[in-house]
Amino acid sequence: MSVNPLQRMLEKINEAGLWQGDILLKRNDYLKTEGTKDTRVYFIHQGSLRMFVAEEGEEHTIRFGYQGNLVAALDSFFSEKSSPLIIQALRKTRISFISKEMFSLFLNEDEENRNLWIQILQGLMVQQLEREVDLLTTSPAERYRRVFERSPHLFQKIPHRYIAAYLRMTPETLSRLQKS
16 A cells, blocks of 8 residues: 655654644634735644635635645745735634745655655646636536535535635535535
8 A cells, every 4th residue: 555645744843853843823814815925834733724826806716625634725835936826714724834845854854855846746637627628618517516526525624615716616616406
């Protein structure tokens, strides 16, 4: 049985004692705001986050993070520049963080660490591409079905209005699809 790359990486980070601090966010608190730089990697111990961009008063949800996930503003993490990404707590959320500098040292000290990170990023890319294809080519009902099959836990952890936004549909459409 193969080891989950995320679980293995977390084990190694924990064993090395690399977490540099904890943050407790209340519901609706922001971890990152629009136009800021954030190069840290976060681990969610409890709660949930949403990552989104705002444009002309409209919010576009890109991703969610919940207990057991690593999250980062990857655009800012890689470029070391400010980004439009906003990260907000959807409920009381407790996270630990590691700086890019410390994380880079961790990755560079061991080939297994680098390979785990590559596997995690590859998985993330596949998920993002699947989502993009879904948004461009499938009906709302099909998008709902596919997300429900991939991530049924999402519907227990994330308020439905944010799931609707993520699926690019109205909350009413999502409600109708859930009932059918």
